[in-house]
Amino acid sequence: MLVSRFPAALALTLSASGLFAAPVNLDQPSSLDRPSYFAPEKSPAQLWRQDNHPVSLTEDAPAPKVPPADKMYAESLEPGLLAPSAEMYGAGDCSTGSCYDECFQDCFCPTWFAYAGALAMTKDRGNEVWLSNDGGDFSARVMGSEAAAMGWNAGYELRFGRTFACSNWAWEVDYWAVRGTNEHTVTNAGLVGALDTPLDTNFQGLSYNGSNVDAYYNNAQAHRLQRSYDFYNIELNVFQDPTLYTNRCGGGCFQFGALAGLRYFKFREAFSFSTDPSDYNFTGTDDELHYNIDVDNNLIGAQLGMIMNYNWNCWNFYAKTKFGAYGNAISQNSVMYGNLGTAYIDNAMSPNNGRAYNVSGSKGRVSFLGELDLGAEYQVTKRFSMNIGYRVVGVSGVALATEQIPQNFEDLGIVASTPSNGDVILHGGYLGGQFVW
The missing domain is CATH 2.40.128 (Lipocalin)
Known part of the structure; x- marks a missing residue:
């Protein structure tokens, strides 16, 4: 009785280890009806172009925020934003003590x-x-x-x-x-x-x-x-x-x-x-x-x-x-x-x-x-x-x-x-x- 049960247990163990050792096809959806938490495999030609931001572990994660300094630099390259704005320096009324626009004007030379x-x-x-x-x-x-x-x-x-x-x-x-x-x-x-x-x-x-x-x-x-x-x-x-x-x-x-x-x-x-x-x-x-x-x-x-x-x-x-x-x-x-x-x-x-x-x-x-x-x-x-x-x-x-x-x-x-x-x-x-x- 003991001998007859040993081959069956051995076969079951080998089947389980084979299941975990077998390669997972990441391009196919999982048999489990849920999203994958693994990044897709990329070719070597794509690796050097990939974003350096950390991989999100949440579903549909928002795009990473651009640092404020980079944003100001990017905006300064747009037409009309090369000089400081009135909003940055306040109103241009000398009587109120804010003299930037009224007294000094952008690029006034x-x-x-x-x-x-x-x-x-x-x-x-x-x-x-x-x-x-x-x-x-x-x-x-x-x-x-x-x-x-x-x-x-x-x-x-x-x-x-x-x-x-x-x-x-x-x-x-x-x-x-x-x-x-x-x-x-x-x-x-x-x-x-x-x-x-x-x-x-x-x-x-x-x-x-x-x-x-x-x-x-x-x-x-x-x-x-x-x-x-x-x-x-x-x-x-x-x-x-x-x-x-x-x-x-x-x-x-x-x-x-x-x-x-x-x-x-x-x-x-x-x-x-x-x-x-x-x-x-x-x-x-x-x-x-x-x-x-x-x-x-x-x-x-x-x-x-x-x-x-x-x-x-x-x-x-x-x-x-x-x-x-x-x-x-x-x-x-x-x-x-x-x-x-x-x-x-x-x-x-x-x-x-x-x-x-x-x-x-x-x-x-x-x-x-x-x-x-x-x-x-x-x-x-x-x-x-x-x-x-x-x-x-x-x-x-x-x-x-x-x-x-x-x-x-x-x-x-x-x-x-x-x-x-x-x-x-x-x-x-x-x-x-x-x-x-």
Whole structure:
């Protein structure tokens, strides 16, 4: 009985192992009425082209998602999607602080820019040289050289330039000028004594129309001081300004740029101290005498600078610095004259006896100039902006008119030497607008 059952069991075991060992035909549906979970067999030629995504183990699995970066790249290749859209950067309303479309526009890249503005500037007060005093009270100083100091005077500024290949590097030509005059007159009315001058000791040895100059300036009826100041500036700069085309960075950040260029700066000053021994009015009569000094400083040289910006939407707050060393060509003329001619040296002991007091001199030296601009700019439209600021210009090593007054008017060599150790600080505000195209 046991023997008869062994062959039957062996046959059943062999049949089962043969069933699992036999190859499965994947191209035919399974005898089981259900989908296959095995990937179809592919030929070697198809293997290198197959998708690298993992095989889904679920029925009818969706296609794999494309990474966002790849999607943006693919979309950027479609026409019309090469530039950022308004949706990406917000609305273009400058009043709301979102300036992308309205102020900056996609691919907005003008070539030229021009600026025009108004200036209101003044000069620092220099060392006082006393010109008039009360002869009856030597402690009463009636008029000094700063009585006609430069006040606040109007000027203007013009600037234009061009960019380098649609970048924030550009060149520019900048020109500005400020001119001013002032006048002050004193009389002997209300004085304890006569209207005299502390310069009478300096005037010793000078004569006019046969009389010593002291006779005209001492015991006078009126003294008048007139002064004029002219400042001219022209620059050729190459600079980098991150905000040149209103490339604001939005919610507030600092940006820096550089500047290098050439500069010509001219400072001209005129000084006239007049006396009238007869009356209070200067009408050009023969007894009126005038002591004039004209000084001209011409600085030319190279400069370096830095541009610093803080952006907040359509606003830009900036600081600009410039500094340079300049060759200064200085010239001056000193003369004392009236309707009857020029005053002259009248001292037989002097080697300059008989020479007219009309002296000119010139010299060259190295001067230094520094400038600081502080201001704010508002982007009105994508092409037009307005700014307001304050400028300080400091110059050292210049000739000033009051420095040309000698201790001894007979020493014409000292007068011609043209002292030039003065300093000038010019400062004031400005308002203007810039247009780009």
